[in-house]
Amino acid sequence: MTLANPRRQFIRSAFMNAGASMAVLGLLEGRAAALPKNEETDIAILNAALGLEHEAIGLYADALSRNLVPTGLREYAVEFKGAHEGHRDTQVEILRERGVTAVGPHEVDPIREAAAGDAVIRRLLSIEAAAESAYLRLIGHIRTSDYLLSAGFIVVDEARHQTIWRRALGLSIY
Numbered sequence: 001m002t003l004a005n006p007r008r009q010f011i012r013s014a015f016m017n018a019g020a021s022m023a024v025l026g027l028l029e030g031r032a033a034a035l036p037k038n039e040e041t042d043i044a045i046l047n048a049a050l051g052l053e054h055e056a057i058g059l060y061a062d063a064l065s066r067n068l069v070p071t072g073l074r075e076y077a078v079e080f081k082g083a084h085e086g087h088r089d090t091q092v093e094i095l096r097e098r099g100v101t102a103v104g105p106h107e108v109d110p111i112r113e114a115a116a117g118d119a120v121i122r123r124l125l126s127i128e129a130a131a132e133s134a135y136l137r138l139i140g141h142i143r144t145s146d147y148l149l150s151a152g153f154i155v156v157d158e159a160r161h162q163t164i165w166r167r168a169l170g171l172s173i174y
Helices: 004-017 022-028 039-065 071-097 118-141 145-168
Strands: none
Touching (some): 022 039, 022 118, 039 071, 039 118, 039 145, 071 118
8 A cells, every 4th residue: 555545535534624725625636736825825724734633633542542553652653643732733823813713623534443553553654644745735835934934843743753653664764
């Protein structure tokens, strides 16, 4: 299984669940070349990215609550869930400062696996890869400096999370 298909499905699902604008979704799916740099675009990107964070938090919570993360990797999953909660809180605060109501969490499809193992780690890796891909595609369309800085830090977190999961699976980190 490659990460491309689950990544595409994850991005589409998370962004649709967050009520992302069709323009943002079109950009992520390669159907649009650019978005206008304005407050409306920044808010659309913030809310769409917030949907990604809600998705990641929900999947990590599901995996952790059902003990689907192998014992030696559980601390990482707890840490990464916390990082996504921090990303969420930052984005909610940026939206609040702009007088915008942030999108709330949505129901997340549970992880299908019934036992801890590589399949669960691959699913968590796909979440991180999808989030990094989405942030990298959207970051150049952000106009507001505080959100641009925040998105830059988030991309670094997503890359670090991927590195841990890739190493746990014995995959190349390059």
